[in-house]
Amino acid sequence: MEDKTLVKIENLTKNFISKKSFFGKPLSYVHAVDNVSLDIFKGETLGIVGESGCGKSTLGRSILRLTEPTSGKVIYDKTDLVSLSKEDMRQMRKRLQLVFQDPYASLNPRMTVKDLIKAPLDVFNIGNESERMEKVFQIMKQVGLTEEQLNRYPHEFSGGQRQRIVIARAIILDPEFVVCDEPVSALDVSVRSQVLNLLNTLQKEKNLTYMFISHDLSVVKYISDRIAVMYLGRVVELAEKDELYSHAAHPYTKALLSAVPIAEVGRKREISVLEGDVPSPINPPKGCYFNTRCPYADERCRKEKPELRDIGCGHMCACHKV
Amino acid sequence: MSNEILEVKGLKTVFTGKKGKVTAVDKISFSVEKGKCLCIVGESGCGKSITSLSILRLIPKTTGTIEEGEILFDGVDILKLDEDGIRKIRGNKISMIFQDSMTGLNPVMTIGKQVIEAIKVHSPNIDKKELEKKALSILTDVGIPEPAKRMKEYPHQLSGGMRQRVMIAMALSAGNNELLIADEPTTALDVTIQAQILKLMNNLKNENNTSIILITHDMGVVAEMADYVMVMYAGKEMEYADAKSLFESPLHPYTSGLLKSIPKLSTNPNEELFTISGSVPSLTDMPKGCRFSTRCSETCKKCFEKEPPLFDLNGHKVRCWKYEERTNGR
Numbered sequence: 001m002e003d004k005t006l007v008k009i010e011n012l013t014k015n016f017i018s019k020k021s022f023f024g025k026p027l028s029y030v031h032a033v034d035n036v037s038l039d040i041f042k043g044e045t046l047g048i049v050g051e052s053g054c055g056k057s058t059l060g061r062s063i064l065r066l067t068e069p070t071s072g073k074v075i076y077d078k079t080d081l082v083s084l085s086k087e088d089m090r091q092m093r094k095r096l097q098l099v100f101q102d103p104y105a106s107l108n109p110r111m112t113v114k115d116l117i118k119a120p121l122d123v124f125n126i127g128n129e130s131e132r133m134e135k136v137f138q139i140m141k142q143v144g145l146t147e148e149q150l151n152r153y154p155h156e157f158s159g160g161q162r163q164r165i166v167i168a169r170a171i172i173l174d175p176e177f178v179v180c181d182e183p184v185s186a187l188d189v190s191v192r193s194q195v196l197n198l199l200n201t202l203q204k205e206k207n208l209t210y211m212f213i214s215h216d217l218s219v220v221k222y223i224s225d226r227i228a229v230m231y232l233g234r235v236v237e238l239a240e241k242d243e244l245y246s247h248a249a250h251p252y253t254k255a256l257l258s259a260v261p262i263a264e265v266g267r268k269r270e271i272s273v274l275e276g277d278v279p280s281p282i283n284p285p286k287g288c289y290f291n292t293r294c295p296y297a298d299e300r301c302r303k304e305k306p307e308l309r310d311i312g313c314g315h316m317c318a319c320h321k322v
Numbered sequence: 323m324s325n326e327i328l329e330v331k332g333l334k335t336v337f338t339g340k341k342g343k344v345t346a347v348d349k350i351s352f353s354v355e356k357g358k359c360l361c362i363v364g365e366s367g368c369g370k371s372i373t374s375l376s377i378l379r380l381i382p383k384t385t386g387t388i389e390e391g392e393i394l395f396d397g398v399d400i401l402k403l404d405e406d407g408i409r410k411i412r413g414n415k416i417s418m419i420f421q422d423s424m425t426g427l428n429p430v431m432t433i434g435k436q437v438i439e440a441i442k443v444h445s446p447n448i449d450k451k452e453l454e455k456k457a458l459s460i461l462t463d464v465g466i467p468e469p470a471k472r473m474k475e476y477p478h479q480l481s482g483g484m485r486q487r488v489m490i491a492m493a494l495s496a497g498n499n500e501l502l503i504a505d506e507p508t509t510a511l512d513v514t515i516q517a518q519i520l521k522l523m524n525n526l527k528n529e530n531n532t533s534i535i536l537i538t539h540d541m542g543v544v545a546e547m548a549d550y551v552m553v554m555y556a557g558k559e560m561e562y563a564d565a566k567s568l569f570e571s572p573l574h575p576y577t578s579g580l581l582k583s584i585p586k587l588s589t590n591p592n593e594e595l596f597t598i599s600g601s602v603p604s605l606t607d608m609p610k611g612c613r614f615s616t617r618c619s620e621t622c623k624k625c626f627e628k629e630p631p632l633f634d635l636n637g638h639k640v641r642c643w644k645y646e647e648r649t650n651g652r
Contacts, residue, residue, distance in 0.1 A: 051512035052482075158601045188365040188602075189539060193583040193595035200594070215512065218542075222585035222595070259517040261542030263584055264569060273521055274514045276467070277481045 006209050007040040007063065007177060012072035014055075014062045018282055030281050032058040033069070034233035037308070040177070045203065045210040047224030047241070049217055049256070051278060055233040056213045060179040063211070064096050065089055076177070094124055097170040101182035103162035107154040113140075114150045117168045124173065135172060142205070143168045143198060160191035164198065171202060179211045184219060196223060217260045221245060229253045232281055232289040235308060239315040249317040252290050288320065296321050327501055327533045328354040328377070333391035335369075335376050344605045346372045348557040349390065351632075354501065354550075357531040361544045361565075363580075364554035365602055370537045373554075374503045377535075378418055379408050395501070414444050417493035421506040423485035427477040433488050434473030437461065440495040457495075464491045464522060483515035490522065502526070503535045508543065520546055541584055545569060553577050556602060556613040563638040573640040576614050612643070620644065 013036075015029040032055045040046050048056045062069040065081060074081040076096070084092060100106040107116055114136060121132045137147065143164045154162055163183060170178055180199065184192045200223065202208060214220045220227060227244050229237040229252065237250040248254045255274045276293050279285055288306050291297040300320050308318040335347040347369040354360045362370045375381050376388055379400065393400040395416065400408060420426045428436055437457040441448070448456070454473075461469035464487045477485055486507060493502060504523065508516040520543065526532050536547055544551055548565040553574065561574040572578040582596035600617045603609060609616050611626040618625065624643050633645045 051514065160601060189541070189580055190365060190583055190598040191601060193585070194597045194599075196585070197594050197597060217513070218585045255514060259513040261513075261516075261520075261540065261546045263541035263545050263581060263586065273517050277483060277515070 004041045005039045006042045006076065007211075008073075008075040009036060009038045009040075009063065010073040010075065012036045012059070012062055012074065013070045014058050014067060015070045028282055031233050031284060032281060033062060034284075035072075036230075036233075036235055038228060038235065038238070040209060040211060041226075042176075043203075043207055043209055044225040045212050045223055047220035047227040048211065048213045048230060049215065049220050049227060050230035051215060051256075053278060053281065054230045055281070056215075056230050057181055059230070060098070060181050060211060060213050064093075064098055064179060066098070094120075094173045095176050097173070097175040097178045099163075099166055099170050099178060099180045099183045102186050103159055103166050104154075104186070106166055107162060109154055112151050112153055113145070113157075113165055116154070116165055117172060120169060120173050126173070139168045139172050142171075142202065144194075158191070159187050160194055163187060163195050167195075167198065167202070171206065171208070174206065175208070177209045177211070179213070181213045182215070183212075185214065185216065192219075199223065217257065229256065232278060232284055234289060234318065235316075236290065236319070237315075237317045238308070239317075240313075243313070243315050247315070249311060249315065249322045250290075250319050251294050251296055251321070288318075325355050326353045327356050327396065328535075329392075329394040330373075330377070331392045331394070333373065333376055333393065334389045335372050335381060335386060336389050337386045339385065341606055346386075346557055346605065347376065350554070350557075350559045352552050352559060352562060354533050354535060356500075356533055357527065358549040359527055359534040359536055359547050360550045360552060361548035362535065362537045362552050362554060363539060363541065363544055365539060367556075367602060367605070368554040369557040370554050371505055374418070374505055374535060374537055377503065378412050378416060380412075380418075413440070413493075415498065416501045416503065417499050419486075419489050419493050419502065419504040419507045421509055423482060423489050423510070424477065426489050427485060429477050432474055432476055433461075433480070437473070437488070437492055437495060440492040444495070460491045460495055461488070464488075464494070465518070466491070481515075482511055483518060486511060486515075486519055487522070490519070494526070499530070499532050501533045501535065503537075505537045506539070507536070509538070509540070516543075523547070541581060553580070556608065557605065558613055558641065559632070559639075560614065560642075561638075561640045562632075563640075567638055573635070573638065573645060574614075574642050575618050575620050575644075579619075612641075 012033055014033040015031055017026040018030045019027040021027050036059060048059065050056045058067060061067045063074050069082055072082065081089065081092065117136050117139060118132055121127065121135060145164055184195050187195060203210060212220060212223055221241055224241050227239065227241050228235050231252050237253045245257065248257055274293050279292055285292050287303045288301045291301040294301065306318045306320050308316045311317050311322055331351050332349045333347055334345065334349050337344045337346055350373065362373065364370045377393055381388060388401060395411065434457055437460060438453050441453055441456055457473065458469050461472065466472050466484060466487050508519050511519065523534060527534055538544060551563060551565050551568045552559050553561040555576050561577050572581055579596065579598040583598060585595060598617050603616055611628055612630055615621050615625040622643065630641050630643045632639045632641050633649045635645060635648060
């Protein structure tokens with residue numbers, strides 16, 4: 001298994017300072033990502049699901065060091081990304097890319113499509129001008145943009161097309177690993193499926209590895225091979241997709257899955273509506289973070305923190321009750 | 323038909339901008355029965371929110387006008403009422419829940435004050451003690467834990483789900499609601515919280531016999547809530563049917579395309595997802611015939627020449643030339 005691993009995340013933690021004393025001494029922290037360990041295999045899509053504020057985006061950004069992690073390791077190709085120097089990390093970024101959620105905010109409105117897609121090649125000084133342009137043409141064709149659109153500005157495009165530009169820009173350097181942070185959440189249903197199909201085709205053509213962050217469970221199921229469920233900064237369950245959807249073990253995963261509305265009429269679902277809200281990540285509850293909302297919680301859950309352990313065939317779950 | 327609480331006939335809402343007139347809602351007709359839920363579905367820009375704002379006459383006067391149509395609420399045409407008349411209905415008999423609960427609430431007023439204010443507007447003669455009692459009971463009804471404590475708090479101290487509950491509480495505050503219009507009430511919320519809010523709205527419908535117009539783009543939510551569904555596309559209603567027949571046998575190519583393009587939990591991941599090619603045409607640049615003709619895979623010559631009327635197939639209405647013969651045959 002070891003040689004299949006592309007990215008190995010070990011005890012990654014990110015705390016944000018939420019309050020400082022008068023002299024700048026931190027008083028309280030937001031525990032955004034709390035001791036997360038994950039392996040991402042070559043060529044797979046690892047889905048990360050969870051509700052807002054559970055730390056899934058911060059996890060993605062910490063892996064790429066777009067926010068500096070507080071502690072932990074991210075081992076990629078035998079090197080620890082967290083300890084790399086700034087310049088070494090910069091070189092490494094050729095192989096690690098990110099697709100952002102909002103295609104309206106992530107494109108510079110003053111740059112033409114050509115410049116936007118070419119920018120990574122310029123930054124890393126790859127090839128001469130004509131080679132670069134050739135590469136741009138090739139990528140644009142791959143993501144379904146036409147040559148006439150070359151000199152247009154982002155505002156002339158619809159959301160779906162903008163997301164195609166964002167994807168083109170992310171894959172032009174032929175990266176190995178792409179973090180997709182809610183790439184289709186801002187798109188309309190009829191356009192969403194176009195972008196999902198594109199991501200799937202590109203993965204096959206270029207043998208990409210995706211980390212796909214989303215709150216939409218049906219999208220994640222469609223695109224992922226394995227799925228990690230996060231709650232309050234911790235991974236509570238990790239399994240092969242089919243295993244997760246058919247035999248969810250953690251009570252939170254079960255509740256999450258049952259809460260997804262299904263676009264079929266007359267199918268009576270067993271809804272286990274969760275009580276209450278997600279606790280604050282500044283002051284997480286003791287023991288299992290889910291114990292305040294869990295219907296099965298007992299004394300042990302309130303005291304002891306459950307570790308993520310294997311419950312068979314790579315299905316990992318962090319719950320005392322399983 | 324006295325069973326209908328709201329009947330909209332040929333509503334046309336027009337906005338005037340720099341580039342001229344834009345018809346956001348183009349002569350649509352529909353009705354809502356008592357104690358039933360109508361879901362309006364469509365993509366962004368299809369006019370679903372404008373339809374709901376038109377019903378409450380909340381279209382900004384400086385740019386938009388309702389050019390044509392009738393909106394009959396309990397037999398009275400809302401569009402003909404004067405400002406006083408509409409105020410008696412707005413928030414009292416018809417209430418509205420907006421999408422974004424943070425902008426819907428006043429950030430510098432406590433929750434309690436806002437709810438009390440909403441009650442006071444509609445029943446000005448109640449004394450202060452009574453008001454507080456009533457606010458407390460409404461907040462308890464919508465499932466807010468520790469309502470007495472929450473009443474003293476400000477909107478930013480509450481979570482998204484909690485704020486949406488407060489919005490619903492304010493919408494219900496008049497007490498004699500007959501119609502509730504909810505514009506994407508759960509879009510900004512997480513799925514577990516969404517399930518809570520939908521459950522709450524379902525209770526309202528069943529217990530108080532309130533009619534609901536629910537505006538959403540999520541087909542899953544529609545399946546959960548709707549008795550009737552109206553599918554809108556570029557300002558027109560494309561299909562109108564009861565929820566069961568819409569999901570089981572969608573007639574319009576747009577509806578069936580929408581349903582097919584959603585990845586379901588049961589979709590086989592090796593299959594490519596169905597896509598509707600292209601994107602929604604701009605309202606200033608509508609195709610000549612059917613509005614969907616530029617993206618439709620089942621077009622014929624007629625589709626590009628003339629806009630189809632709404633064909634009625636036993637109550638299942640659809641705006642597509644494909645069904646012309648089936649209605650004529652009957």
